[in-house]
Amino acid sequence: MAIPSFVDRVTLTVIAGNGGHGCSSVHREKFKPLGGPDGGNGGDGGSIILRVDPQVTTLVEYHRQSVRKAGNGEPGVGDHKNGSRGEDNVLGVPEGTIVTDAETGELLADLTGDNVEAVVSAGGRGGLGNAALASTSRKAPGFALLGEPGEERKIMLELKVVADVGLVGFPSAGKSSLIAAISRARPKIADYPFTTLVPNLGVVVAGDVTYTVADVPGLIEGASMGKGLGFDFLRHIERCQAIVHVVDCATFEPGRDPLTDLDIIEAELAAHGGLEDRPRMVALNKVDIPDAAQIAEMVRADVEARGYKTFVISTKSGEGLNGLTFAMADLVEQRRALLPPPAPKKIVIRPQAVAEKDPFTIKKMGDGEGGFVWRVRGEKPERWVRQTDFNNGEAVGYLADRLNRLGIEDKLLEIGARTGDAVAIGGGDDPVVFDFAPQVETGAELLSRRGEDQRFDQERPAVARRREKDAEYQEARGGMHRDAWRAVNAATDGYYDGGDFDGADDNGFEQDYAATGEPITDDHEDEGR
Numbered sequence: 001m002a003i004p005s006f007v008d009r010v011t012l013t014v015i016a017g018n019g020g021h022g023c024s025s026v027h028r029e030k031f032k033p034l035g036g037p038d039g040g041n042g043g044d045g046g047s048i049i050l051r052v053d054p055q056v057t058t059l060v061e062y063h064r065q066s067v068r069k070a071g072n073g074e075p076g077v078g079d080h081k082n083g084s085r086g087e088d089n090v091l092g093v094p095e096g097t098i099v100t101d102a103e104t105g106e107l108l109a110d111l112t113g114d115n116v117e118a119v120v121s122a123g124g125r126g127g128l129g130n131a132a133l134a135s136t137s138r139k140a141p142g143f144a145l146l147g148e149p150g151e152e153r154k155i156m157l158e159l160k161v162v163a164d165v166g167l168v169g170f171p172s173a174g175k176s177s178l179i180a181a182i183s184r185a186r187p188k189i190a191d192y193p194f195t196t197l198v199p200n201l202g203v204v205v206a207g208d209v210t211y212t213v214a215d216v217p218g219l220i221e222g223a224s225m226g227k228g229l230g231f232d233f234l235r236h237i238e239r240c241q242a243i244v245h246v247v248d249c250a251t252f253e254p255g256r257d258p259l260t261d262l263d264i265i266e267a268e269l270a271a272h273g274g275l276e277d278r279p280r281m282v283a284l285n286k287v288d289i290p291d292a293a294q295i296a297e298m299v300r301a302d303v304e305a306r307g308y309k310t311f312v313i314s315t316k317s318g319e320g321l322n323g324l325t326f327a328m329a330d331l332v333e334q335r336r337a338l339l340p341p342p343a344p345k346k347i348v349i350r351p352q353a354v355a356e357k358d359p360f361t362i363k364k365m366g367d368g369e370g371g372f373v374w375r376v377r378g379e380k381p382e383r384w385v386r387q388t389d390f391n392n393g394e395a396v397g398y399l400a401d402r403l404n405r406l407g408i409e410d411k412l413l414e415i416g417a418r419t420g421d422a423v424a425i426g427g428g429d430d431p432v433v434f435d436f437a438p439q440v441e442t443g444a445e446l447l448s449r450r451g452e453d454q455r456f457d458q459e460r461p462a463v464a465r466r467r468e469k470d471a472e473y474q475e476a477r478g479g480m481h482r483d484a485w486r487a488v489n490a491a492t493d494g495y496y497d498g499g500d501f502d503g504a505d506d507n508g509f510e511q512d513y514a515a516t517g518e519p520i521t522d523d524h525e526d527e528g529r
Contacts, residue, residue: 007060008159008236011102014121017045017070017086019147022127025078026140033462037130037140040076045123045150046086050099050109050157052116053092057201059157062091070121073147076129086123096162096239102154112162112239120155124148127387133398143395145387159236163201163214164332166240168269170261173248174285175215176200177315182325183213206329213328214240238274241335244328245282245308249299250292258284258299262306279331281309283324288314362411373422373433374412381408385425385432409438 020042027035048070062068068091074083099109099120109118127145134141167175183202200215216236237243245265247258262282269275282303284296296312303310309327313320360378381403388399403409403425412423417436424431 007058007063010059010062010157011066011154012062012157013067013152013154014048015067015069015152016047016121016123016150017072018149019043019045019124019126020073020075020083020086021147022129022132022144023076023078024130024142024144027079034140037134038078038080039129039131039144040078040080040082041129041132042076042126042147043073043083043085044126045073045147046070046088047119047123047150048121049088049090050093050097050111050118050120051090052095052097052111052114054095054114056092056094058094059097059159062157070123070150072150073123073126075147076126076144080129080131082129083126085126088123090117093157094159096160098158098160100156100158102156108155121151121153124150138398141394141398143389143392143398145395146389148383148386160239161201161214161236162212162239163236164211164241164335165213165328166237166243167213167215167246168237168243168265169246170248170251170256170265172251173246173261174315175246178246178283178285178313178321179213179215181315181318181321204325204328206325209329209333211329211332237269237272240278242279242281242328242331243269243275244324245280247282247284248286249284249295250286250289258295259302262303279335281311281324281327281331283320284310284312286314286316287312287319288317359406360408360411362408362415364415371422373424374417374436375431376408376423376425380406382426390432404438412436413438 022042023039025037025039027038029035048068068089070089071086073086076083093111095112095114097111098107099111099118100107108120111118125148127147129144130141133144167178169175179200179202183204202213202215204211204213214236245262247261249258251261284300284303287293287296293312300310300312311320311324311327313324315321358378359380360376363375363377364372365375366372384399384402389395412421417423419437421436423434423436425434426432
């Protein structure tokens with residue numbers, strides 16, 4: 001099937017990048033076996049951003065490729081090195097694009113203005129490393145937080161052409177010819193109905209006023225109910241500041257005349273809704289044909305009687321076009337003067353979430369057969385669960401601390417939860433289920449109390465081994481204690497003067513020293529000195 005060149009409505013799946021995991025690392029350096037935590041944070045995931053691009057006029061690119069992804073954040077590493085942020089995916093869209101959630105119908109953004117942006121899918125936040133989790137009570141965390149997954153959603157992009165004047169009328173009424181005659185636009189023109197299949201835009205300059213004119217594909221009776229092409233393109237009139245009816249005065253179709261055509265088109269605009277306040281003008285076209293000129297003169301008074309400013313024109317000969325373009329310029333100027341001043345330029349447009357009254361809710365749910373479960377919902381507890389590595393006991397203890405500080409344990413006890421009850425935290429069909437155990441001493445093999453680290457209060461095994469080896473060495477060396485040496489010196493009345501023990505005069509000293517029970521070595525010479 002051929003892909004159309006103009007697409008004004010698409011459904012797009014956007015997947016933001018996941019946040020990188022935090023790193024659990026300890027600084028390692030010679031003579032510093034416990035140098036402290038130095039794990040870096042994970043990088044944030046990239047976001048999906050829609051940006052108004054004046055060079056883009058259609059949504060056909062997203063019709064061809066309906067899934068767009070952003071880059072993931074890099075994980076943190078040791079030595080306090082944070083992971084890099086994931087790359088954003090910036091998608092160019094035409095001005096006038098409306099973004100809605102395809103599942104809920106919620107309006108996410110209305111992109112009008114140059115370079116206006118909207119974040120439609122936010123990247124996941126990166127997890128904190130153990131260096132960022134360290135505190136006075138938890139000096140060396142042995143865990144890090146996991147990165148959060150990026151948002152994934154399905155959105156609807158709908159283009160509504162932004163123009164000052166919208167041209168409406170039956171097929172082959174001369175709308176495309178009128179745009180080609182008053183601007184440099186070159187739409188397709190032919191002598192058969194529904195020649196125009198896409199809206200055409202033209203820029204018109206009348207004196208000091210510059211404005212845009214949109215050619216909306218031909219409307220017929222029943223267009224607001226889906227008949228013909230008008231049902232798909234009526235939305236493009238909603239942003240126009242004024243409406244000009246282009247009426248064919250030379251049609252040969254039975255049952256048609258200028259007044260009837262005008263009434264039918266007005267009925268379709270009323271059925272579409274939202275256009276009652278737009279000023280109207282009527283252009284009676286094709287007066288270069290003699291019969292059409294007579295018909296135009298006959299119905300002009302009736303059209304003006306209905307309150308419409310009327311012009312008799314011919315797109316082929318150029319008759320009346322100058323007056324029509326200046327009249328449209330005056331109408332646009334008057335309409336612009338009534339509009340409120342433009343709001344300050346917004347860099348990013350993102351709907352603000354309504355603050356929750358309570359940070360969490362707890363509901364008792366049962367299946368009728370397998371017992372019941374306490375279901376905990378809330379932005380914070382669900383986010384904390386996603387960040388937790390359940391293979392690490394210390395990380396689970398940290399999660400228990402956070403949930404306790406939030407008041408979940410107290411609330412569960414207050415509403416009747418008992419030890420051993422099932423508690424589920426998280427949304428969707430796959431929550432995390434715990435056995436309720438208030439004030440659990442999680443990680444008892446490592447922590448005496450949640451949040452305190454015994455590794456800094458007890459003697460390290462390496463120090464104990466080194467001291468034991470040093471004592472063995474001193475014992476094997478046989479060195480004399482200083483108190484023993486003083487006893488020997490006192491027994492000889494100061495006889496020993498630091499000489500060798502192997503002389504004749506040393507025999508008496510040796511006998512006296514033997515009374516101390518200590519062996520005599522040559523080292524005593526140095527010690528005595």
